Amino acid sequence: MTYNAKMRVWRGDVDGGELKDFTVEVDEGEVVLDIIHRLQATQAPDLAVRWNCKAGKCGSCSAEINGMPRLLCMTRMSTFSETETISVTPLRTFPIIRDLVTDVSFNYEKAREIPSFTPPKDLQPGEYRMFQEDVNRSQEFRKCIECFLCQNTCHVIRDHEENKPAFSGPRYLMRIAELDMHPLDTLDRPATAQSEHGLGLCNITKCCTEVCPENIKITDNALIPMKERVVDHKYDPIVWLGNKLFRGREER
Amino acid sequence: MAEVERHQYDVVVIGAGGAGLRAVIEARERGLKVAVVCKSLFGKAHTVMAEGGCAAAMGNTNPKDTWQTHFCDTMRGGKFLNNWRMAEVHAKEAPDRVWELETYGALFDRTKDGRISQRNFGGHTYPRLAHVGDRTGLEIIRTMQQKIVALQQEDHAELGDYDARIKVFAECTVTDLIKDGDRIAGAFAYWRETGRFVVFEAPAIVLATGGIGKSYKVTSNSWEYTGDGHALALRAGATLINMEFVQFHPTGMVWPPSVKGILVTEGVRGDGGVLKNSEGTRFMFDYIPPVFKGQYAESIEEADQWLKDNDSARRTPDLLPRDEVARAINSEVKAGRNSPHGGVYLDIASRLPAEEIRRRLPSMYHQFMELAEVDITKEPMEVGPTCHYVMGGVEVDPDTGTANVAGLYAAGECSGGMHGSNRLGGNSLSDLLVFGRRAGLGAADYVRALSNRPAVSQDAVDTAAKLALAPFNDPEGEAKPENPYTLHQELQQTMNDLVGIIRRPDEIQQALTKLDEFRARYRNVVVEGHRQFNPGWHLAIDMRNMLLVSECVAKAALERTESRGGHTRDDNPSMDPHWRKILLVCREDDGDPVVPDVSVEKEQQEPMRPDLLALFDITELEKYFTPEELADHPGRRT
Numbered sequence: 001m002t003y004n005a006k007m008r009v010w011r012g013d014v015d016g017g018e019l020k021d022f023t024v025e026v027d028e029g030e031v032v033l034d035i036i037h038r039l040q041a042t043q044a045p046d047l048a049v050r051w052n053c054k055a056g057k058c059g060s061c062s063a064e065i066n067g068m069p070r071l072l073c074m075t076r077m078s079t080f081s082e083t084e085t086i087s088v089t090p091l092r093t094f095p096i097i098r099d100l101v102t103d104v105s106f107n108y109e110k111a112r113e114i115p116s117f118t119p120p121k122d123l124q125p126g127e128y129r130m131f132q133e134d135v136n137r138s139q140e141f142r143k144c145i146e147c148f149l150c151q152n153t154c155h156v157i158r159d160h161e162e163n164k165p166a167f168s169g170p171r172y173l174m175r176i177a178e179l180d181m182h183p184l185d186t187l188d189r190p191a192t193a194q195s196e197h198g199l200g201l202c203n204i205t206k207c208c209t210e211v212c213p214e215n216i217k218i219t220d221n222a223l224i225p226m227k228e229r230v231v232d233h234k235y236d237p238i239v240w241l242g243n244k245l246f247r248g249r250e251e252r
Numbered sequence: 253m254a255e256v257e258r259h260q261y262d263v264v265v266i267g268a269g270g271a272g273l274r275a276v277i278e279a280r281e282r283g284l285k286v287a288v289v290c291k292s293l294f295g296k297a298h299t300v301m302a303e304g305g306c307a308a309a310m311g312n313t314n315p316k317d318t319w320q321t322h323f324c325d326t327m328r329g330g331k332f333l334n335n336w337r338m339a340e341v342h343a344k345e346a347p348d349r350v351w352e353l354e355t356y357g358a359l360f361d362r363t364k365d366g367r368i369s370q371r372n373f374g375g376h377t378y379p380r381l382a383h384v385g386d387r388t389g390l391e392i393i394r395t396m397q398q399k400i401v402a403l404q405q406e407d408h409a410e411l412g413d414y415d416a417r418i419k420v421f422a423e424c425t426v427t428d429l430i431k432d433g434d435r436i437a438g439a440f441a442y443w444r445e446t447g448r449f450v451v452f453e454a455p456a457i458v459l460a461t462g463g464i465g466k467s468y469k470v471t472s473n474s475w476e477y478t479g480d481g482h483a484l485a486l487r488a489g490a491t492l493i494n495m496e497f498v499q500f501h502p503t504g505m506v507w508p509p510s511v512k513g514i515l516v517t518e519g520v521r522g523d524g525g526v527l528k529n530s531e532g533t534r535f536m537f538d539y540i541p542p543v544f545k546g547q548y549a550e551s552i553e554e555a556d557q558w559l560k561d562n563d564s565a566r567r568t569p570d571l572l573p574r575d576e577v578a579r580a581i582n583s584e585v586k587a588g589r590n591s592p593h594g595g596v597y598l599d600i601a602s603r604l605p606a607e608e609i610r611r612r613l614p615s616m617y618h619q620f621m622e623l624a625e626v627d628i629t630k631e632p633m634e635v636g637p638t639c640h641y642v643m644g645g646v647e648v649d650p651d652t653g654t655a656n657v658a659g660l661y662a663a664g665e666c667s668g669g670m671h672g673s674n675r676l677g678g679n680s681l682s683d684l685l686v687f688g689r690r691a692g693l694g695a696a697d698y699v700r701a702l703s704n705r706p707a708v709s710q711d712a713v714d715t716a717a718k719l720a721l722a723p724f725n726d727p728e729g730e731a732k733p734e735n736p737y738t739l740h741q742e743l744q745q746t747m748n749d750l751v752g753i754i755r756r757p758d759e760i761q762q763a764l765t766k767l768d769e770f771r772a773r774y775r776n777v778v779v780e781g782h783r784q785f786n787p788g789w790h791l792a793i794d795m796r797n798m799l800l801v802s803e804c805v806a807k808a809a810l811e812r813t814e815s816r817g818g819h820t821r822d823d824n825p826s827m828d829p830h831w832r833k834i835l836l837v838c839r840e841d842d843g844d845p846v847v848p849d850v851s852v853e854k855e856q857q858e859p860m861r862p863d864l865l866a867l868f869d870i871t872e873l874e875k876y877f878t879p880e881e882l883a884d885h886p887g888r889r890t
């Protein structure tokens with residue numbers, strides 16, 4: 001069962017780097033992260049990689065394997081042939097720190113820009129009543145493990161640094177959708193999704209959905225419905241009149 | 253010497269899992285300036301891995317549930333060694349803590365009438381666990397992370413700075429606590445990214461660093477679980493209790509080897525899954541211990557009836573407390589009735605329709621499909637025990653979380669007492685909400701009452717910096733340089749083999765000899781490369797904590813000559829009421845700054861308050877207590 005795999009791992013830092021070749025032993029059932037760990041223990045003790053749970057639950061070990069954004073801990077070696085050279089490179093959309101570790105602070109900054117859950121002011125703890133069918137949609141989005149693979153793969157920012165300030169990325173546009181669909185949230189969110197968070201830049205190519213390790217239907221269930229709501233808002237004359245007269249449901 | 257950045261805070265919370273985040277929220281809501289320091293990125297802490305749920309007697313699914321029943325279940329689960337005051341506070345406050353999460357935006361699964369749904373779990377009399385499928389931990393950590401963002405947004409609106417009152421120091425590791433005389437004065441840390449040093453000047457520190465599982469080879473724990481809080485507390489002069497009690501979760505994955513130990517939620521059994529051996533027998537009926545006789549179903553028919561209607565039958569023994577189930581699986585495997593890869597079968601496929609399995613247990617479905625190529629809707633899982641949780645931890649005041657050092661607090665898994673000798677599933681998420689809040693509150697009260705602030709001396713900073721950099725130095729004299737990865741693997745193997753699920757005094761003694769050897773070799777650990785994001789160096793620093801904590805586990809395990817909960821002694825297989833009253837207290841002994849020696853002393857457990865004792869039937873208490881302790885019980889007097 002054991003064989004030697006040919007691995008090509010990017011090593012370097014902000015000043016540059018290169019792909020380094022390694023030959024590493026692989027045992028039955030192992031995932032790419034196991035191989036990276038074996039490299040650390042035997043050949044490259046200072047090889048930098050982020051990881052935590054090794055069970056696909058924390059979203060730390062995101063990288064690109066043969067160019068595909070994936071979790072290192074959920075990619076089995078058996079998905080490759082034994083003769084293939086497997087490349088492991090850091091996420092391309094974020095600045096390099098070292099080896100496979102990138103600076104993902106962009107995501108945390110975007111998270112802060114989204115107005116938080118705002119329940120009705122007079123609703124007391126313990127009095128929340130919501131039905132399963134009404135929370136299903138938001139629950140799907142809350143499965144997100146924040147691996148940032150969708151952020152990494154989204155072509156709006158992948159090779160377009162200039163779009164970063166105006167675009168929150170699929171993960172955070174989905175967060176807005178999640179709050180918008182929360183049965184007890186009181187803020188009006190679609191308009192700001194468009195004006196503040198760059199929903200309009202998304203042209204629904206579904207790259208985010210394809211790489212999501214939690215199989216969340218980001219485009220179909222979050223982004224497209226949000227876009228539809230933006231359109232309703234913009235062109236619905238009654239909403240338009242209401243906004244003029246009452247300045248929306250809440251401050252925006 | 254070393255150039256360091258310095259930060260001043262009122263409270264520094266170490267660890268950003270559930271307990272840490274809840275402490276941050278509390279201290280900030282009381283107006284204090286708080287730093288939260290964590291080894292990983294924000295939102296990645298081990299809490300995300302909690303699956304089954306959060307226990308709270310809300311009575312949504314069965315209105316008969318009360319805090320008293322939850323309290324009694326918790327004490328039973330811990331074999332009455334628990335700090336009863338903590339168990340009381342926990343049972344009383346858990347519902348409020350869960351409801352509070354809804355106000356932060358949490359979306360739990362719902363009952364038909366729109367309230368929070370509650371599921372069955374091992375050792376809980378009623379369906380009690382608030383949950384979101386099998387990803388409850390993720391929901392809880394994300395909810396609190398988002399609450400912290402909400403508070404930062406308030407601070408931004410008021411003061412123009414998101415970090416004005418709460419700052420997250422992510423990927424930053426604390427290596428030592430710093431004291432001024434007898435009081436906590438701050439903490440010393442390094443940035444993982446740059447290797448640069450950070451000094452926190454703070455009069456109060458809350459430890460919320462979680463467990464110690466990475467000292468074991470087969471574990472459900474992430475790399476962060478290296479006993480940091482336990483070791484920081486010990487080295488600062490605080491005490492640890494109950495360190496001999498380590499929970500082996502009965503159901504971890506056993507195959508393939510690279511995923512051995514990854515957790516399979518107890519929710520599988522809560523939702524009807526059953527354990528079977530290689531002969532297809534539901535063997536748990538043969539393992540109901542005397543103390544639980546009469547409380548569990550004795551036939552398959554009765555167990556299955558209970559699943560349909562909790563009130564008309566007794567619960568299935570598949571849901572006995574975790575220590576019992578783990579030992580039972582261990583015995584079945586030893587008797588040769590194991591599955592092909594050395595575990596037993598956990599069968600949900602024959603119990604629920606495929607669609608329902610995927611709905612209720614999506615992560616488990618995904619995990620087995622992706623990692624083991626097993627479709628759990630069609631075939632049984634193979635499972636076996638995995639090191640999961642340490643009941644032992646920092647000895648704290650039950651109401652405020654204060655450790656035995658002024659200014660030091662602990663909450664969650666790194667604190668001790670609440671769970672006694674064995675934790676019930678679902679009581680961890682509730683523990684960290686209840687006691688995370690209390691520790692944050694305790695720290696806030698302490699800081700506000702201070703008349704003067706302690707100071708961090710340059711001396712202390714220099715010493716800590718020197719210790720942190722030691723792994724880059726060549727070993728002294730002729731000694732052979734040690735590889736931290738090798739030393740770590742040997743430690744894990746030793747703890748797994750010699751201080752594991754079933755313990756023998758000669759083996760523990762061997763482990764202690766090994767630990768002495770590791771400690772000596774640790775001084776010769778040398779790491780390659782430089783300080784920028786260097787995992788070899790990070791592991792070398794974490795090893796210092798693992799060695800100290802492993803010593804505590806082994807020494808306490810040798811001392812306790814009985815079997816109880818997460819401590820099973822081959823030579824003393826039964827429970828001894830005299831040992832119930834005794835806590836084993838670990839202390840730093842010889843002042844060695846690197847890995848100090850540890851002493852273990854006996855401490856008397858405080859007798860349970862009479863009104864709480866009276867909640868139990870006398871016949872049950874007689875199985876655990878000495879006759880003298882029960883003299884005043886109402887059942888005895890009549």
